[in-house]
Amino acid sequence: MNSELAEKSVLGTMLQENYLILDSGMKEWFFQTQIHKNIYASMCELARKGKSVDYITMIVVREPAELGGANYLAELNRFANPTRFDEYKEIVIDTWKEQEKIKLLHLAQHNDWTIAQIQKAFDTLQVNDTLAPQTSIKPDLIAQYERPFIKQEEMTGITTGLRDLDYILNGFQKSEFIVVAARPSMGKTDTLNHFALTAGLHGHLPIVFSLEMSRTSITDRLIACAGNYSRLKMRDPHKYFTEAQKANWTSALKHLNHANIHIDDRSGLKVSQMKATARKIIKSYPDKRPIIFIDYLQIIRAEQHAGNQTQAIGQISADLKTMAKEFNCPVVVLSQLSRAVEQRQDKHPMMSDLRDSGNIEQDADVVCFLYRDDYYDKESDAADHLEIHVAKQRNGPIGSLAVYYSKDTGQLRDIQYATDK
Secondary structure, three states: OOHHHHHHHHHHHHHHOOOHHHHOOOOHHHOOOHHHHHHHHHHHHHHHOOOOOOHHHHHHHOOHHHHOOHHHHHHHHHHOOHHHHHHHHHHHHHHHHHHHHHHHHHHHHHHOOOHHHHHHHHHHHHHHOOOOOOOOOHHHHHHOOOHHHOOOOOOOOEOOOOHHHHHHHOOEOOOOEEEEEEOOOOOHHHHHHHHHHHHHHOOOEEEEEEOOOOHHHHHHHHHHHHHOOOOOHHHOHHHHOOHHHHHHHHHHHHHHHHOOOEEEOOOOOEHHHHHHHHHHHHHHOOOOOEEEEEEOHHHOEOOOOOOOHHHHHHHHHHHHHHHHHHHOOOEEEEEEEOHHHHHOOOOOOOHHHEOOOOHHHHHOOEEEEEEOHHHHOOOOOOOOEEEEEEEEEOOOOOEEEEEEEOOOOOOEEEHHHHHHO
16 A cells, blocks of 8 residues: 555544544654645644544634545545554554655765764654653652552452462553463363453453454353353253243343453454554543453464564564553463473473464563363363463462363352352
């Protein structure tokens, strides 16, 4: 896509999604044509006043001719593409950067600049392409002033719903990239559903990207978990449910609805597309703390063609870490493990089993492995137990714990709680 079409798409998307105007970090000078600069400047003027931005309100604040005319503004809506907004925004910025570099090199040649002067000019260009970052720690120190004298919350992160895991992780923390890895049939998706349901019921905003399983299948699993229903019976509730289970059906749906879970089940998504969807959902719930779940890492589509699968997964892993920081929320991603696990006598996963890329281990703030002994040993004394091993935690301890796992309903619970029940 050329720069002009990218600019039209960026502006058209902003007309549809007004929050992007001020949130995107775009600058008026990034646009190549004067008309597009005028359009963006008019958008910002309206947005800063808290007014709606559309082609009608814009021609009120500026002469229509300066904006290309009313028809030109209206036609921008045809170029809107929220899911690829980040990609097109980068095209616009990169085009501007390249042109600025050419201008700087011409100036350097004409004025016989030193290497130091050229480097300084390029550094300034990098600073000016986005919002200037806050680098001083003074505001952070001021915010810490009363810390020893104020009672702290027992847990700062989003609860996992599992007592021992919360004790190790202190919940899922903001800006952290968390990988939950296991071999097939260990319970990865049920674990993700448990985390999402728990987060939602505690007033947070779970956003699930299910790249492999359909929205209907995930929803059925969530209903089974929320209502304590057998998934086999869920295939035909009318035939297999007891009268008591049927009577509880509405309550289970209401309970699940209260969690306010959002599911995007499109396959082959890129990280940039997930960001676009997540940004829109987060903007709709400004009072809720988001948490993003992705099932699973190895089937995320790379932003651009990579040399091999290892390089592609490495780039995707880095992008997911960046997404966690950008949204300042936990990003919990399921990951497959290599078949090397099956070739060992001890089937417990290790870091080296992370499939396709050592970058996952490097980028992740937390790595958890799932393991069920009864999957390999049908006579195991640990039937219905799921082991969760926190193998890496950048800002805390590592350790292992066991929880109760019902393969029938998909529920996870603390073992003590399950025994009490």
